[in-house]
Amino acid sequence: MFSWFWGRGASRRAVAKVAAAIDETLWQQHIAALPFLRGLTNQELATLRQHCAWFLASKSFHGAHGLQVDDGMALTIALQACLPILHLGTAWYEGWSGIVVYPEVFITHERMQDEAGLVHQNDEPTLGLAIDGGPVLLSWPQSQPGQGAMNLVIHEFAHKLDMAHGEADGMPHLGGTGIAPERWRGTLEQAWRRLARAIELLESAMPDEALAEADAPSWPGYPPYPPQVQALYDGLPLDPYAASDEAEFFAVSSETFFVDPLRLRQWQPQWYALLAAFYRQDPAARLGSGSE
Numbered sequence: 036m037f038s039w040f041w042g043r044g045a046s047r048r049a050v051a052k053v054a055a056a057i058d059e060t061l062w063q064q065h066i067a068a069l070p071f072l073r074g075l076t077n078q079e080l081a082t083l084r085q086h087c088a089w090f091l092a093s094k095s096f097h098g099a100h101g102l103q104v105d106d107g108m109a110l111t112i113a114l115q116a117c118l119p120i121l122h123l124g125t126a127w128y129e130g131w132s133g134i135v136v137y138p139e140v141f142i143t144h145e146r147m148q149d150e151a152g153l154v155h156q157n158d159e160p161t162l163g164l165a166i167d168g169g170p171v172l173l174s175w176p177q178s179q180p181g182q183g184a185m186n187l188v189i190h191e192f193a194h195k196l197d198m199a200h201g202e203a204d205g206m207p208h209l210g211g212t213g214i215a216p217e218r219w220r221g222t223l224e225q226a227w228r229r230l231a232r233a234i235e236l237l238e239s240a241m242p243d244e245a246l247a248e249a250d251a252p253s254w255p256g257y258p259p260y261p262p263q264v265q266a267l268y269d270g271l272p273l274d275p276y277a278a279s280d281e282a283e284f285f286a287v288s289s290e291t292f293f294v295d296p297l298r299l300r301q302w303q304p305q306w307y308a309l310l311a312a313f314y315r316q317d318p319a320a321r322l323g324s325g326s327e
Contacts, residue, residue: 043129045092054088057110065110068180071294072118074321079121086117089125095133102138102175112136112178115188118293119196122315127199128192133170140174163187165194167203184298185274186290193289197282205281212312219309223281226288226306230271231278237267272302293318 045053062084066072075083090113096104112134120127143161164172177187200208205223209216241264268275277287291299292310296318300307311317 044089044125049092050089053092061107061110065114069114074323083117083121086120086125087113090117097135099135099137102136104136112188115186116192119189119192119314127196131168135170135172137174139176163191165191167198184291184295186294189290189293190286193286197285203282205285214309214312222305222309226303227281227284230273233271234275234278272298
């Protein structure tokens with residue numbers, strides 16, 4: 036009980052109890068609903084199931100605004116959250132315990148101080164938020180399967196990995212990977228700047244009316260870009276939100292790495308290789324990408 040309170044994770048007995056309680060039919064249905072899990076070996080699926088049991092036993096799910104989080108919803112989130120730590124281990128998710136699930140887009144309040152010292156409060160519609168040392172907030176509609184190349188759950192939990200050993204800056208702890216921090220930082224920044232330049236060139240060619248609409252968030256359902264704008268952004272290797280800063284670049288890259296790995300590997304093979312070394316996974320190979 037006390038280890039749960041401090042976010043250290045549930046006891047082995049509690050995890051075993053949850054593992055035994057996971058309905059086999061429900062498990063198979065949820066595995067099938069996430070096509071990016073295709074290609075996992077039987078051993079990897081067993082490890083994923085054990086990680087999910089730890090996750091479900093260790094984290095507290097709370098529904099906001101009257102939403103009831105049932106077993107299927109919790110398992111959907113757990114599966115997606117645990118894929119990145121498949122070969123990293125559950126210790127990466129220790130130190131916090133709450134997951135808050137909203138029935139729709141929610142509002143976050145951010146206080147900012149301008150150059151004149153005046154404090155402003157910005158109310159931002161939000162789909163997901165990972166709080167350093169605190170809970171993960173998720174909009175349920177965007178946490179379900181069928182979101183295309185985007186994955187809100189993996190995105191927010193990539194932030195948690197980034198925060199596990201310090202401030203979110205796009206460089207998680209690299210111990211045991213053999214990756215030199217300067218190599219990671221240099222490769223990330225090169226890819227990040229390349230994406231930012233591609234967006235700059237794309238938007239410079241947009242008609243003024245299309246550019247005026249391109250500031251809208253691009254997550255499915257909130258609100259969608261106009262078709263002519265979406266068609267242009269679809270040609271980018273990553274969602275344009277990745278250009279916000281290094282932390283968002285890592286999070287967006289991570290979701291693409293797992294959900295649409297060929298696209299990322301083709302665009303930036305060196306960056307893909309570093310992500311594969313960090314996560315100890317090669318989704319492009321796993322998904323049967325023997326040839327481009």
